[in-house]
Amino acid sequence: MKLYINEKNRKGHIEPEIYGHFSEHLGRCIYEGIYVGEDSPIPNKNGMRTDVVEALKKIKVPVLRWPGGCFADEYHWMDGVGPKESRKQMINTNWGGVTEDNSFGTHEYFELCDQLGCKTYVNGNVGSGSVREMSEWVEYMTLDGVSPMADLRKKNGREKPWRVDYFGVGNENWGCGGNMTPAYYADLYRRYQTYVRTYDSNAPIFRICGGANADDYKWTEVVLRECFAEPAPKEVHGMMDGLSVHYYCGAEKGPHKGSATDFSEDDYWYTMNRALGMDELIYRHGAIMDQYDPDKKIGMMVDEWGCWHDVEPGTNPGFLFQQSTMRDALVAGATFNIFNRHCDRVKMGCIAQIVNVLQSVILTDGPEMILTPTYHVFHMYRFHQGAELLESCLSETKKVGNDKYQMDNIQQSVSQDKDGVITITLVNTSLDGEETIEAVLMEETPKKAEGFILHGGLNDYNEFGKEPVLYEKPLDVQLTQRGVKFVVPACSVVTVRVY
Numbered sequence: 417m418k419l420y421i422n423e424k425n426r427k428g429h430i431e432p433e434i435y436g437h438f439s440e441h442l443g444r445c446i447y448e449g450i451y452v453g454e455d456s457p458i459p460n461k462n463g464m465r466t467d468v469v470e471a472l473k474k475i476k477v478p479v480l481r482w483p484g485g486c487f488a489d490e491y492h493w494m495d496g497v498g499p500k501e502s503r504k505q506m507i508n509t510n511w512g513g514v515t516e517d518n519s520f521g522t523h524e525y526f527e528l529c530d531q532l533g534c535k536t537y538v539n540g541n542v543g544s545g546s547v548r549e550m551s552e553w554v555e556y557m558t559l560d561g562v563s564p565m566a567d568l569r570k571k572n573g574r575e576k577p578w579r580v581d582y583f584g585v586g587n588e589n590w591g592c593g594g595n596m597t598p599a600y601y602a603d604l605y606r607r608y609q610t611y612v613r614t615y616d617s618n619a620p621i622f623r624i625c626g627g628a629n630a631d632d633y634k635w636t637e638v639v640l641r642e643c644f645a646e647p648a649p650k651e652v653h654g655m656m657d658g659l660s661v662h663y664y665c666g667a668e669k670g671p672h673k674g675s676a677t678d679f680s681e682d683d684y685w686y687t688m689n690r691a692l693g694m695d696e697l698i699y700r701h702g703a704i705m706d707q708y709d710p711d712k713k714i715g716m717m718v719d720e721w722g723c724w725h726d727v728e729p730g731t732n733p734g735f736l737f738q739q740s741t742m743r744d745a746l747v748a749g750a751t752f753n754i755f756n757r758h759c760d761r762v763k764m765g766c767i768a769q770i771v772n773v774l775q776s777v778i779l780t781d782g783p784e785m786i787l788t789p790t791y792h793v794f795h796m797y798r799f800h801q802g803a804e805l806l807e808s809c810l811s812e813t814k815k816v817g818n819d820k821y822q823m824d825n826i827q828q829s830v831s832q833d834k835d836g837v838i839t840i841t842l843v844n845t846s847l848d849g850e851e852t853i854e855a856v857l858m859e860e861t862p863k864k865a866e867g868f869i870l871h872g873g874l875n876d877y878n879e880f881g882k883e884p885v886l887y888e889k890p891l892d893v894q895l896t897q898r899g900v901k902f903v904v905p906a907c908s909v910v911t912v913r914v915y
């Protein structure tokens with residue numbers, strides 16, 4: 417099979433934030449997974465686990481969303497600042513009913529982002545919070561000068577403001593964020609976002625409007641219609657920089673999603689078919705956005721996505737802790753190829769969630785840490801961050817699947833970085849057919865090439881206390897006169913770099 421690459425046709429810029437992450441006060445994501453406190457025997461810097469932070473740095477986390485999720489619309493930020501001993505204890509009603517001691521709050525979040533070297537994405541509370549609470553949080557975080565909130569921040573030990581790159585105005589307001597209708601949320605959005613002030617014109621805050629659940633196109637339509645309504649179309653564009661979409665996939669729909677590890681080939685085809693549905697989703701939400709915003713000034717922010725399976729047996733059902741197999745890695749690789757190919761509209765993707773929850777890149781157990789197969793996909797795809805998408809197409813495709821779901825065997829995307837290096841990423845969704853790929857460049861003659869592969873059994877996963885079975889390995893790549901040639905085995909994710 418040939419993969420034609422046209423270096424002359426650059427299709428758009430791949431924002432690094434497409435490879436973003438999401439961290440919520442949910443189960444063992446923040447507490448234990450990331451934050452263990454300064455007095456913990458687990459090595460840490462200012463309370464953040466050193467092993468986890470160091471591993472995350474290797475995948476170049478571009479942005480980290482916090483504090484939720486559903487948690488965001490019940491979070492009152494004031495409870496999480498000031499001396500830890502006097503911070504309020506609360507019940508995490510969404511996730512397991514456990515006590516939240518607020519020891520990880522605003523200051524700790526910015527410390528974490530500082531250690532990771534990533535952009536910040538704070539999600540505000542619309543569901544149960546006031547406009548004043550939200551605007552004061554923004555003032556607390558970003559105002560340099562004299563004001564009640566800036567003074568409070570200084571009193572709490574932080575002289576200079578932080579930079580808030582992205583601010584989400586509510587989360588899933590059609591559900592856990594207040595069960596609102598789109599029209600009601602749109603009105604609230606207009607009002608709340610007014611007070612998300614940018615205090616430093618050199619550091620504008622990118623405001624994200626709460627978007628649809630999966631294929632709820634009506635939500636997108638109504639929210640855009642209401643927020644772009646006449647008579648002030650020019651001003652209205654200023655109300656929204658991004659619109660979110662959430663999309664999860666797993667073995668089945670409904671309350672029983674199926675085991676993360678013990679699943680059949682049919683479950684896999686269902687999951688992969690649903691994962692590939694991301695393409696249609698982006699296309700259809702994007703088509704609605706195009707009607708209002710043909711110049712694509714507003715970003716589509718897929719700020720929650722990933723595989724949602726049943727929790728691991730014996731774990732708290734409210735903690736959503738799941739293992740991660742090669743199936744999840746294939747989903748991650750295919751999803752990133754879709755995001756890359758829609759980089760003209762998709763400006764952010766945040767996998768849910770970074771550590772110890774749904775499709776996490778890292779799992780921890782006490783002092784132990786494992787890297788999931790999805791971690792390796794992030795690592796193999798990191799070269800796309802900030803690169804330019806190139807036109808690419810396959811000469812032919814083969815259909816694979818079962819009686820119900822059929823799909824192309826190879827999913828791909830190609831980009832070129834600022835040094836001219838071309839990155840090809842492919843997923844072979846087939847469970848039994850390898851594919852030889854001959855990549856043909858239109859213009860350049862390659863001088864050097866290297867490849868990396870993640871390959872294993874569909875149900876394989878890395879376990880605590882055992883040698884990892886899934887990790888990145890080198891892949892043989894041959895230089896040809898006009899490109900490169902390599903084999904993509906069944907059930908694998910591949911990266912090839914062409915210099």
Ligand code: AHR
Pocket residue numbers: 440484485486487587588720768769774
């Ligand atoms: O990621 C888990 C939950 O899924 C989030 O809190 C919520 O936004 C979504 O429904």
